[in-house]
Amino acid sequence: MANAATVATTQGAPQEANASVTDWIAVAAGSLGALLATLDISITNSALPQIQGQIGASGTEGTWIATGYLMSEIVMIPLAAWLTRVFGLRRFLMGTAMAFTLFSFFCGMSSSLTGMILARVGQGFAGGAMIPTAQTIIGTRLPRHQMAIGMSMFGLTVLLGPLMGPVLGGWLTENASWRWCFFLNLPISLALIALLWTGIRPEKADLQQFIKADWIGILGLALGLSSLTVILEEGQREHWFESSLIVGLSLLMLLGFILIAIGQFTARQPIIKLSLMRNPRYASVILIVSTVGAAIYGISYLLPQFLNSIAGYNAQQSGAIMLLSGVPAFMMMPILPRLMQRYDSRWLVGTGLVLFVISCMMSLNLTVDSVGHDFDASQLVRGFAQILAMMPLNQITMAAVLPHEKGEAAGLYNMSRNIGGSIGLALTGVLIDRRSSYHDAMIRESLTANSTLGQDHMAAQTASFMSQGGDQALAQLQTVGQLSRDIALQASVMTFTDCFYLLGIALALCIPLALLLKKPTLALSPAR
Incomplete structure (x- = not known):
């Protein structure tokens, strides 16, 4: 009935x-x-x-x-x-x-x-x-x-x-x-x-x-967001708070955010409508899109770095591997609108996040011999993940707010995606720096002069270098140098694996938020 x-x-x-x-x-x-x-x-x-x-x-x-x-x-x-x-x-x-x-x-x-x-x-x-x-x-x-x-x-x-x-x-x-x-x-x-x-x-x-604009909020926005972007982009290179530039920008960022907060209470129409975050559905969208933005930007940095430093690819070769994740977008373009109209957005976004997690976990078995085609499957899975997670979110953003709030909602949504991307890049840079040093130190600590395997490896390498010409002393120096490069290479591979793993965990934590989303109410298509 x-x-x-x-x-x-x-x-x-x-x-x-x-x-x-x-x-x-x-x-x-x-x-x-x-x-x-x-x-x-x-x-x-x-x-x-x-x-x-x-x-x-x-x-x-x-x-x-x-x-x-x-x-x-x-x-x-x-x-x-x-x-x-x-x-x-x-x-x-x-x-x-x-x-x-x-x-x-x-x-x-x-x-x-x-x-x-x-x-x-x-x-x-x-x-x-x-x-x-x-x-x-x-x-x-x-x-x-x-x-x-x-x-x-x-x-x-x-x-x-x-x-x-x-x-x-x-x-x-x-x-x-x-x-x-x-x-x-x-x-x-x-x-x-x-x-x-x-x-x-x-x-x-x-x-x-x-x-009658919220000029206090506009000033705070200019100071806060521009300073935050520079801090995230330059912090790792400047050694974070060891740099007077980063300390000064952090103070400007804090001042900017204080001004934005003041504008929320004093302006008739704040420049950033943070009250939208009281809507749990919209807030869930913002948290998910920030995390997905961090993952997309983080992987767009990680993958070319791995292909360049480990596999020896140039920029054009790395770009071809990166473009694989765009193939599913073209494949799904004709059917995606129907999927979004027929199926609950929670399931589409949740499926996209699960696939994103899987794509990250597919990159946990990297070795120094990994090359571009080892990422083909994970890139294709990631392409389906991105389009299934992001497309419904674009629509839900507009459906979760009132018509007169659509402009502010779109601005906050896109700002959050970009800030999430900047945070993802910054954290990836920090992780690569810290974990590379950690893994390098741990590998060196595990190598001892009493290791039979280590001694055999060193002897074989020394003999190999001597056969190419040169005395034993030079061959031993070359062997030590080669071992140091091998250790650094292994440490880098382990670091890239750590980064993919942590990005996967961050995305997995967003899956429960998809349950707070709701499929927008859509009218039936008119008869043709």
């Missing part, structure tokens, strides 16, 4: 109309903008050595080319909802798209480190606006029964951007010039501007929103 009543009620309910062509143009514009912004996070990674050589920057200075982009992007993401209300969505997005084009041109023309960093900061600030606004466009322009398609498009761009960046950057650097990592954005940005003009209706600016 209950089922019959439900069917009758559903049949009697008015059905939502499909999205118009203009709506889909707006969604395409938002997704293209998000792809540009996420692609440029990592497109310079493979080209950094060439860029540093051309602009006269050292290895440490060159890291600011990536850090400057991340720092400004993460500040802009939560500001996007407010600036959209101030200027109107079309005016704001077209302005940021033009700024992104201009700063991309300046990046490509840069001949000094200062000019490059300033251009990257501007590029990141403009790009940061494109990520949450894409999610907002989808959440406000598509009817509920087509929301899954739009969110799948958005999620696909966010996943593929960081994966494609190093590969595309490496190819352009090898076959053209590193400057094309930035000039490539120019025609794409022009296409984006045309789509924005066509797909988004003009809105009146509301300058009262600018005057």
